[in-house]
Amino acid sequence: MILSTGDLLNGATVEILDSTGKRRLGTGTIVTSDGTVLTCHHVVAGMSRVRLVRHGADQQTADVSTDLSNASEEFDLALLDSGWAGLTPVPILQGAPATGSWIANGFQDLQLGYLGTVPLVGTYRGAKLRKYTAVSPSEIGSGRRRDYVLAEALDLDGSAVHGGTSGASAVDEETSAIVGVIVGSLTNPDNPVPPHTRSIAISVPHAVSNWPPLSAVYASASSEVPCFGKALNPLGAEILCTAQRMATLQDLTVAKLIDETKLRLRAGLDAALEEFLTDAAPLMPVIGESGAGKTSIAAMLSSGMGLRHGLLVRGVHMQAGDTSIAVQIERALTDEEFGTYGLNSLVRPDLPRPNAETPARTASSTGGRLVVVLDAINEHVEALLPAHRIAGSWMPRTIDWLRRNNAKLILTCRPETWSTLLPQPLRDAVFRPPPERPLSKDGPRTGVSRPPGGGLWVGDFSEQELEEMIRVYGVDRRMDPLDARHPFFLRLAAEMGPVFAESSDPLSRLQLIDAALDHRVIDIVARYPSDAVGIPEVRGLIASIAAAMLTEGSDILAAAKAAELPQATPNVLRGLIDSGVIERVGGNYRFRFDQYADAERSRLLKLPLQMNSTASYPISAMSAYAALSG
Known part of the structure; x- marks a missing residue:
């Protein structure tokens, strides 16, 4: 079940009490799956131990020590180790937008009659140099007043916050990630319970960049906590790409275009992919006659070769409004008829969907590339998207988009169609690997070869590939030798095993x-x-x-x-x-x-x-x- 941002926050909000459990000190938020709680320094600075309570059907309680080596007076932040495991944390935002909308859950003052969390909402904007005084609790006495100076902060407008809310995370609504930690409000002493007010929050992205303990938590959490929406992180992008590919593979399997259990790596494909990913050219065509196994190769390239950020889309889904591959990427991630493939079951429904640039930018931030595999561009519907429009408009814009976004495109196509789709001025965009062997003059090329025009040519099985695929499919070698080398007919022979076995002569x-x-x-x-x-x-x-x-x-x-x-x-x-x-x-x-x-x-x-x-x-x-x- 995918939670909304509010539900996610409800499950990750922690009440912070004194060691006796009788006095409420503030609020915290779970930010790692092993239970690290983020709160304010002034909430726990005067205490040697505090009690953490996570409310809900599976309520949890932990009595923990306040390790001030994981607290900062400069940033007014503290990290507490609850010891809880297997939780769903709230991700941390690394780069803060200048403005936005926030939501929070805070345990407001018991004296004001607040028993549970209070949902808070509002807008924020970045601010410089904010000063405030907060009272840290004490195990004995009334506590100590502390002066704080924040070099980077957020000014919050919206719901009023009161004592007990200090330490609550302000979560950006467009990313579902923590953008700030609330420290206090600017209240009017003559009206202690106003419905709206201005508050101050610590800029968490600024602290991530400048406070090593939080930097370490962010680095660890980003590898296990996916972030979606506008702040798509590498793990979130990997999850989205994997879900899209897997569902397309399922679609191809149901359509009997591939059999995932029988996919085998064609010789030379892995080396060609590795070279392409490091080459400056953004486009690698994989060309072959009908039935040569191009869709199987597309499946292998998109999912079976270690690509973290790769998408698999189909030419048959191209539409009249497609102006470049970017439109197909967005449709694959958001459109229910031709794409998504379960995106709504992965991403919280209240988050905006990523555009094409988002996963490309995220992949590039890790030193990788977004790799899009477009299977069978020759299957585009001519009435919707004519070949002359693909050549004259779609292809130039696609190549420009790939270059601007450091992305790669692999497309499969039949040779007679490919010759009409790539204009001469754009042929420098095609990956041209050095040929590994001279082309045969005695007959059609077999295996995966490297033609002079660039890209890859997919022919019939080579002798070595044929031996492997005969074993995989369990096919009798009484087929005509040329037919046996053709991937489509080898599949049919395997499927028609009973007919094939009863035939005294090879079937044509x-x-x-x-x-x-x-x-x-x-x-x-x-x-x-x-x-x-x-x-x-x-x-x-x-x-x-x-x-x-x-x-x-x-x-x-x-x-x-x-x-x-x-x-x-x-x-x-x-x-x-x-x-x-x-x-x-x-x-x-x-x-x-x-x-x-x-x-x-x-x-x-x-x-x-x-x-x-x-x-x-x-x-x-x-x-x-x-x-x-x-």
């Missing part, structure tokens, strides 16, 4: 595709018996979808046109989506893999190029799979 590519489609169609027919459709009808619908796309001259089929096709019931369309035959693109449809579309079109066309309305399907693979399925 078309037979593999037919067997894979039959496998999915049989499942759809069994799932929706009430729709009264059979295998021929669903296969006919797949052919009709391909024919409609061919007629339109597009890889996209509008949902309205799809609904008009015979047998296109909502259940059957849903089954085709769930089984990975087609996918939704906004309100439209496309084939999940180009090989499916190509196979259907090959049956619909004959030379000279005319529509073949009497196209039939090979029954052997379908019948074989149906027989094996029972």
Whole structure:
């Protein structure tokens, strides 16, 4: 459960009492998961021991000594060790904005009738040189008056604060992090309980920079306490990026585009990534034919290679209003339909969402880079975002944004599309690793290679990769040698194990595709018996979808046109989506893999190029799979 800022503060606010537990001294806030409490120096300076009470359903009490080596009269701050573990602390803000809004919880004076915490709100602004006098408690007598001088402070306007609130943290509403520690109010003696007043708070960011004990607490806490909102810290950025990547991977897994259990690092990929991250070029294209495993490589690059701050976005989600990769980053973090992927379950709902620059700036502050992997830019919807707009506007603005924000972009693409997307003047932005080996003149490149034009080329499996993937997929090597090297067809052969095992001869590519489609169609027919459709009808619908796309001259089929096709019931369309035959693109449809579309079109066309309305399907693979399925 993600807490609001107010709930977070409620759980971290501590009442500070004298050692007998009878006299309230002030307020503190838990700032580390092992129970370090931040309060004011003048709250505890006159005491050798104090009692800390954390209220709530799981109330905790600790009697602790006041170690003045962890207290500062200069900053009027003190740190107490409660010994409590496993708590949710409030993060500390390192850099303070000049102005903002604050909230706080304070244990006000018992004499005024306040029993529990009082919620306080207001606005703040930075101030210089504030002087005040505070009375420190004493174990014997009335206590001692102390004069304090703050070089950096905050002037607070808003709710009135009274004795007992000293030491309470003022939390910035836009970051949910501690910006100040309240020391006292400027009250009117003739009106001791005004509804509003001005108060003074210690500037915590200034103290973090100048008081070593608090600097050490901040350094330790920042590695275990995520900070979100406008003060996104490295851990918060890492959590957001990881959540976004993991959910995209889940999306790709559900769509049957990847199998995370079978992802393996392609040879040379790790070395290329390491070189790219240290190179000045902001862009690395990963180019390959359909089915070469580019999406699997995108998954590996974004999540399996140690990137702390990396995002994984999809070309199919590009929209008409996309002006640069920054728009896609923000959509991936904030939009419920095409992104977020659980951001609202991670970030407190009352915090503003980060813009694209925030995680990039945070990653850069750690000496790293924000790395965005854009999978299949070739799957952009041409009607929404034409290729000429990507080349003429999106690409120049993206490269400019990457350079200004010290970020990197890896994108995967088919070669015929990539040649239209990168204008000649921008080609100096492409990472050009030195080639590791000369290009083969005897046939297509295999493995991950480095073409002269820059970026990486993804070909069929090399012999060494093939041996590994055959073991991973458990595929019989009776496949045609060239087909076995192709990642897509090797996956199909693994999926179609029963059909493959029963075949006396190696299955051709078309037979593999037919067997894979039959496998999915049989499942759809069994799932929706009430729709009264059979295998021929669903296969006919797949052919009709391909024919409609061919007629339109597009890889996209509008949902309205799809609904008009015979047998296109909502259940059957849903089954085709769930089984990975087609996918939704906004309100439209496309084939999940180009090989499916190509196979259907090959049956619909004959030379000279005319529509073949009497196209039939090979029954052997379908019948074989149906027989094996029972």
